[in-house]
Amino acid sequence: MLLGYDIGSSAIKAALLDPDTGNAVASARAPSDHEMSMEARHPGWAEQPPGRWWRHVQAATDTLRSMPSADLQAVRAIGLTYQMHGLVLVNKAHEVLRPSIIWCDSRAVDIGREAFEALGREWCLSHLLNSPGNFTAAKLAWVKRNEPEVYGRVHKAMLPGDYLALKLTGTVRTTPSGLSEGTLWDVQRQDVAVNLLDYFDLDPSLWPETVPTFSEQGTVTASAASTLGVPSGVPVAYRAGDQPNNAFSLNVLEPGEVAATAGTSGVIYGVGDTPGYDRQSRVNTFLHVNHEPGERLRYGTLMCVNGTGILNRWLRGILAGANGLSYEEMNEEAAQAPIGAAGLTVLPFGNGAERTLGDRDLGASVHGLNFNVHGRPHLLRAAQEGIVFALRYGLDIMQAMGLSAETVRAGHANMFLSPLFATTFATLTDTTVELLRTDGSEGAARGAGVGAGLYSTPSDAFEGLEPVKTVSPNPTHASAYAEAYDRWTHTLAHQLNRTT
Known part of the structure; x- marks a missing residue:
């Protein structure tokens, strides 16, 4: 079995997939009777406590476990997808320092705009493929400027999916695709965007080490296994932001293919093989989930x-x-x-x-x-x-x-x-x-199958999936x-x- 989690801003979804048939065995959502709230302490702000996501992950998994068809002890790999562009900060004990500043929070717009002008539009677009705008890097810069006592205690900064992976594995890691969604990845250097971090005066060591999107990214700890009812040592083998993952879940992997979604937000996402960008940065280009430097370049352009x-x-x-x-x-x-x-x-x-x-x-x-x-x-x-x-x-x-x-x-x-x-x-x-x-949680489960080697290629994970x-x-x-x-x-x- 393959287990996928989708960490959304309105709910957590979980899906259990049979890798042999490609069929969903069971699915669950938490909360089941309402949508998670977003806290807005000031106009334009949007925050959620990461602990809320973890509680609802447990609740969704409990619901799965109660279903007769769901055998969580047969889980062979776990995949994660998550709301993009959010910021989660933890100290050395991996304790959350403040609520997550999530994707639709607007407080860092001016900070990102300043960086766009100071570093130069041409440099930002050719290296980051985007304006720093309101993305994760700018959000951390906002924390440094406005909450220095919090910033001073930060051990690691991460994306929402990285936080859930930490809760599962005890290890802080991220992916190049994830960093690119936060304007933290320099596509020309194929490494962390140190020029942007230097401009913001942010410590590069705050960002986790990177692992491939499809790979063994850590294994479930005994504590997390006991909490969720899955075997200890199961690999977390895939993680991706919700929109690249939505495209993946729809088998949108190659140049010219386009995906759309209309959930809390609406997105059109097209795949290409060149790092194109809009000169006004009104749409955004990131590394797609199947991007391979020097071999198989795949970029996702998202509006x-x-x-x-x-x-x-x-x-x-x-x-x-x-x-x-x-x-x-x-x-x-x-x-x-x-x-x-x-x-x-x-x-x-x-x-x-x-x-x-x-x-x-x-x-x-x-x-x-x-x-x-x-x-x-x-x-x-x-x-x-x-x-x-x-x-x-x-x-x-x-x-x-x-x-x-x-x-x-x-x-x-x-x-x-x-x-x-x-x-x-x-x-x-x-x-x-x-x-x-299909949905994001099923896509995450399929991605786990690719990362764990149960499917030879990403496209193999979609055998039998028809409109x-x-x-x-x-x-x-x-x-x-x-x-x-x-x-x-x-x-x-x-x-x-x-x-x-």
Whole structure:
């Protein structure tokens, strides 16, 4: 058996996979009845205590263990995937020093922007493939500047997945792919980005040693094995950030292949074999999970919309009323409104600074509301369309970099469960959307099989994985969606000009 964990910002997911058949044997989620909160002590902040992740890892594993089909004592390898760009700090005793500054926290935007200008745009883009922006390195620089007493006690700085691996193995390690997602990896030196760390006056020794994405990265300690009910000595054999792993879980590994996801955040992720970048750093390029220096260069270009499923969740809470409203009911009601929602426009940027907007925190907003025309169906549709429009806006940037595709693969989950959302996406992007029944935790389990040598190559891990649904563009609706998108982009441009 292969065990995979997905350390998300809303929940921890666990999956048990049979490596011989490639089928999921059991899966669990914790918390099961709500979503983990993000603490925001100040506007633009977002934090979570790492101990909460570990507690829910235990709870998800307990649920797995209670299932008749799940034999955790048969686990042969463990894989991890995690929310990207977060910062976890521990002391020499491996005790957490402060809550994790997670992916959608905006506090370090100005620090990253200063570094971008001071080091030079050309240097940053050619060496880091990105502006330091709001990534992990800048977040640690914020801690050094604003919490020097915390920084002075730091033994190791790590990503969320590195923290979970530490809890499992007792060893602090990371991967080049992980460091690249924090602008901590210099692609020309093929090593830690010491120039950036020197600029921030950060000690390079704070970052863990690196191990390959697919490899034995440590073994489960007796203590962790007793806590989780897995055998002691089982290898942790894979770790990757959630979006590279989402692409991996969809078997998106080669140049020209594209993956999408629409969970709390929405992402389009395309694979290439050259280290391309957007000169304004509105989309980001990282090492992909199967990148091999000098042999098999694979880069993943990622565009992200922070306000995706979180907008849908917010609307559900605001509009549900006393009797509640399921996501399926929301989807059905949204479909009652016409394309373009009768002129109602939603900008979904209400979850921190958005990279596609130049790291600006524009906030979410509703435009064109007419009390005599619009009802709840229009608002629900305008929200789903607004998310798709924001994804298309980022895809336009990627296409200007030379990345394009006729087919996009996505998990049959989250907002892609909405027929309206999936059809709008396919039509507006003019792509065929293949929906596969898999998720990040299953991808992490498959990755563990590769790292442990149970699969010869990454692609071997996907034998038998086929789309459960294919959504094609609707040419009869293309012009209506194009008109609605044009109105959306004009609204966005007006809002950006107002806040300049």
